[in-house]
Amino acid sequence: MGNLAANSRAFFVTGTDTEVGKTFFSVGLLSALKAKALTTGAYKPVAAGCTLTSEGWQNDDALALQQACSLELSYAEVNPVALAEPMAPHIAAQKAADSGNIVDMSIGRIQQGFSHILQKQADVVVVEGAGGWRLPLGLNQQGEQSYLSDFVAQQNLAVILVVGMRLGCLNHAILTADSIRQHGLKLAGWVANTMDPAMPCLSENIESLKGLLNAPLIGVIPQLAKPEDAQHYIDLSCLAL
Numbered sequence: 001m002g003n004l005a006a007n008s009r010a011f012f013v014t015g016t017d018t019e020v021g022k023t024f025f026s027v028g029l030l031s032a033l034k035a036k037a038l039t040t041g042a043y044k045p046v047a048a049g050c051t052l053t054s055e056g057w058q059n060d061d062a063l064a065l066q067q068a069c070s071l072e073l074s075y076a077e078v079n080p081v082a083l084a085e086p087m088a089p090h091i092a093a094q095k096a097a098d099s100g101n102i103v104d105m106s107i108g109r110i111q112q113g114f115s116h117i118l119q120k121q122a123d124v125v126v127v128e129g130a131g132g133w134r135l136p137l138g139l140n141q142q143g144e145q146s147y148l149s150d151f152v153a154q155q156n157l158a159v160i161l162v163v164g165m166r167l168g169c170l171n172h173a174i175l176t177a178d179s180i181r182q183h184g185l186k187l188a189g190w191v192a193n194t195m196d197p198a199m200p201c202l203s204e205n206i207e208s209l210k211g212l213l214n215a216p217l218i219g220v221i222p223q224l225a226k227p228e229d230a231q232h233y234i235d236l237s238c239l240a241l
């Protein structure tokens with residue numbers, strides 16, 4: 001199991017796309033774990049779309065995760081790679097490099113930050129991806145393309161798939177589940193996140209996914225005012241928690 005600390009369980013939260021509710025669900029999951037008195041850490045290795053603060057570039061997802069977890073983690077511990085521009089991270093990193101700011105977005109650096117969080121021995125660590133499952137990180141030192149999914153595979157993390165419920169999500173969900181399994185990883189479960197309550201045949205689509213994904217349905221999350229409220233729609237027993 002890679003270098004996963006014996007006492008920690010870690011989940012990698014991916015999605016069928018960007019903007020499908022990975023952060024919304026992750027904050028809900030961290031809230032649910034806190035309510036069960038489990039200690040939690042959070043990690044958002046790569047974030048694109050940041051605001052310049054007195055403490056450097058910061059991203060809203062990472063701030064939400066930092067606040068929602070129970071460990072006292074610094075911003076940089078939660079989010080080691082913070083890219084200014086809200087775009088594909090390897091392009092944002094190239095733009096930063098063009099302005100003289102070289103960003104190390106290597107798998108090695110991402111793993112190092114993760115090991116650091118694991119050493120803190122939280123009961124559960126929630127790791128949020130960026131974009132969808134096969135997020136490109138750019139070329140490594142051998143000139144090969146690397147992907148955030150390479151990090152997940154190297155750490156053998158259990159994966160949670162957030163499906164943003166909208167027309168087209170069946171194909172995206174199936175492709176993502178296939179790829180997760182082709183990486184030799186476990187799809188620990190999936191989440192139906194209601195992006196559009198008026199989606200025609202929402203419940204039929206969820207029923208279809210139950211049959212298609214062959215993994216536990218962790219929760220159906222309706223449109224909610226606050227991500228913390230998502231905790232009430234999450235079945236932790238699916239994750240053996």
Ligand SMILES: Nc1ncnc2c1ncn2[C@@H]1O[C@H](COP(=O)(O)OP(=O)(O)OP(=O)(O)O)[C@@H](O)[C@H]1O
Nearest residue numbers: 015018019020021022023024130131221222223224
């Ligand atoms: N169930 C929900 N109820 C209400 N709003 C939601 C819900 N799910 C997501 N949202 C909103 O939709 C937007 C996208 O969600 P979120 O930021 O969690 O997506 P993401 O998959 O984490 O995106 P990214 O790829 O940028 O990390 C946010 O404004 C979020 O508050």
Ligand SMILES: C[C@H](N)[C@H](N)CCCCCC(=O)O
Nearest residue numbers: 018048049086087088130131
């Ligand atoms: C800026 C955005 N909200 C995400 N953080 C990054 C999404 C990258 C998507 C890359 C892609 O697959 O095209």
Ligand SMILES: [Mg+2]
Nearest residue numbers: 022023061128
């Ligand atoms: Mg997010």
